[in-house]
Amino acid sequence: MLQKTKALVLHTIKYNDSSLIVHAYTEMYGRLAFWVRIPKSHKAKVRNVLFQPLSLLDLDVDLSSKNGIHHIKDAKPVVVWQSIPFHPVKSSIAMFISEFLSKALMEQAENKPLFAYLEASTEWLDNCERPAANFHLVFLMHLALFLGLYPNLDNYHDGDWFDLQSGTFEPLPPLHKQCVKPVEASRICTLMRMNYENMHLFNLSHFDRGQILDVLLSYYAIHITGTSELKSLSVLKELFA
Numbered sequence: 035m036l037q038k039t040k041a042l043v044l045h046t047i048k049y050n051d052s053s054l055i056v057h058a059y060t061e062m063y064g065r066l067a068f069w070v071r072i073p074k075s076h077k078a079k080v081r082n083v084l085f086q087p088l089s090l091l092d093l094d095v096d097l098s099s100k101n102g103i104h105h106i107k108d109a110k111p112v113v114v115w116q117s118i119p120f121h122p123v124k125s126s127i128a129m130f131i132s133e134f135l136s137k138a139l140m141e142q143a144e145n146k147p148l149f150a151y152l153e154a155s156t157e158w159l160d161n162c163e164r165p166a167a168n169f170h171l172v173f174l175m176h177l178a179l180f181l182g183l184y185p186n187l188d189n190y191h192d193g194d195w196f197d198l199q200s201g202t203f204e205p206l207p208p209l210h211k212q213c214v215k216p217v218e219a220s221r222i223c224t225l226m227r228m229n230y231e232n233m234h235l236f237n238l239s240h241f242d243r244g245q246i247l248d249v250l251l252s253y254y255a256i257h258i259t260g261t262s263e264l265k266s267l268s269v270l271k272e273l274f275a
Contacts, residue, residue, distance in 0.1 A: 036094045043089040044136040064143040068106045087132035118160045130266040137260045148180040158230050168233040174250045175225050
């Protein structure tokens, strides 16, 4: 019996000349892997171009496979990206985000609020006409909320340290070394006030943006195994850190 679900493509692996292995985060079932046959006919319903990183798809899937790799019977775009594939900055951001999500959501089960956040974020990026230099920072910061990692800002005071292990702001440095000094900690507080609508109002320098990104990735690396090695990071830092 076929099941219907929306899905966000994370990454693909070429299996052979006529098929792909597609890793996607689905609305109804969490992260799944699919074997996809790509017919060479131009009239085929399922085409290779559909499975670009961060593509949003409506899928008809067969989940009866016992080996963990399921079958896509039909795929249609939820939306057709108008700018992400053609805009150098946006495409670089998309590459970074898809690689990060591919590692961060390895064991992620069904989480509809998380899927809604991913869907809304990618659509916002595609439609954005303002500068998007802070987008990846805001995305990573608010993603932490849906993964149960959002820092606790309740007791923050100017001059506090940020404890990367506990996700809390402290007046004194912790005994371990996995912490952030007050200057960098204050930038995390600034980031927590940002969203997609107001992020263009925060004029961060290249240096500040790079430091914030390094702190965010260090924070994730402590809490989610495998998120520290990102091939697309160097490209992103070349653009705007």
